Amino acid sequence: LVMIGTMVTVAAANSTRRDLHSVNDIIADLLPVLGYNTARVLVSLAFLGGSLAASFVVLLAATWSICDMLEVSTCSSVNLDDRPTSPVFYGACVLFMVIGVALLETGMDVVSFNMLVEFINGLLFPLTVCSLYFLATGDALPPSARVAGREKAALALVFGLCSFACLASTGFGIANIKGASEH
Numbered sequence: 001l002v003m004i005g006t007m008v009t010v011a012a013a014n015s016t017r018r019d020l021h022s023v024n025d026i027i028a029d030l031l032p033v034l035g036y037n038t039a040r041v042l043v044s045l046a047f048l049g050g051s052l053a054a055s056f057v058v059l060l061a062a063t064w065s066i067c068d069m070l071e072v073s074t075c076s077s078v079n080l081d082d083r084p085t086s087p088v089f090y091g092a093c094v095l096f097m098v099i100g101v102a103l104l105e106t107g108m109d110v111v112s113f114n115m116l117v118e119f120i121n122g123l124l125f126p127l128t129v130c131s132l133y134f135l136a137t138g139d140a141l142p143p144s145a146r147v148a149g150r151e152k153a154a155l156a157l158v159f160g161l162c163s164f165a166c167l168a169s170t171g172f173g174i175a176n177i178k179g180a181s182e183h
Contacts, residue, residue: 009033023047059096066092122170126163133159 010020010029020026023043030039067073072088084090103113133155136147147155 059093059100062096063089063093119170119173122166122173125166129159129163 010026012033020029026043027036027039030043033039034042067086067089070088072086135141136155137152138146
């Protein structure tokens with residue numbers, strides 16, 4: 001809802017400019033509606049909120065993955081309102097926070113680090129969707145919930161095409177980086 005509200009506000013505030021290339025362009029589009037200081041504060045808060053939400057998602061996904069791998073029950077029930085009770089969960093959570101801080105403190109260029117992460121994501125994407133495919137079509141689900149028949153074939157085709165596109169774009173990215181570094 002916040003994203004939709006922002007898009008509608010930007011669209012209504014300045015109907016002549018269509019391309020946003022920087023944060024200053026977003027602020028400039030919001031100037032007629034919000035004023036300079038309010039636009040700066042709200043855009044900053046929007047980026048801060050998005051970053052915090054993303055960091056929580058990444059931290060919790062990594063933590064739950066480790067707990068699942070170790071077959072540690074993270075909660076006393078399956079109710080999503082319950083907080084995790086396992087000390088392993090909290091230990092893994094702290095461990096990932098420490099690893100994140102340590103990586104930031106190495107002094108690595110943030111852009112290079114993000115490119116490395118995206119490269120690794122590109123390489124791991126086929127493995128991820130392959131695992132998801134076998135989960136959705138295999139014995140882990142009851143027969144009534146499994147993807148089967150034409151849907152199974154369509155899913156294999158879509159996942160295969162997406163995996164190919166991901167690996168191809170990763171390869172092109174490497175070629176472009178090598179080409180840029182040689183000049």
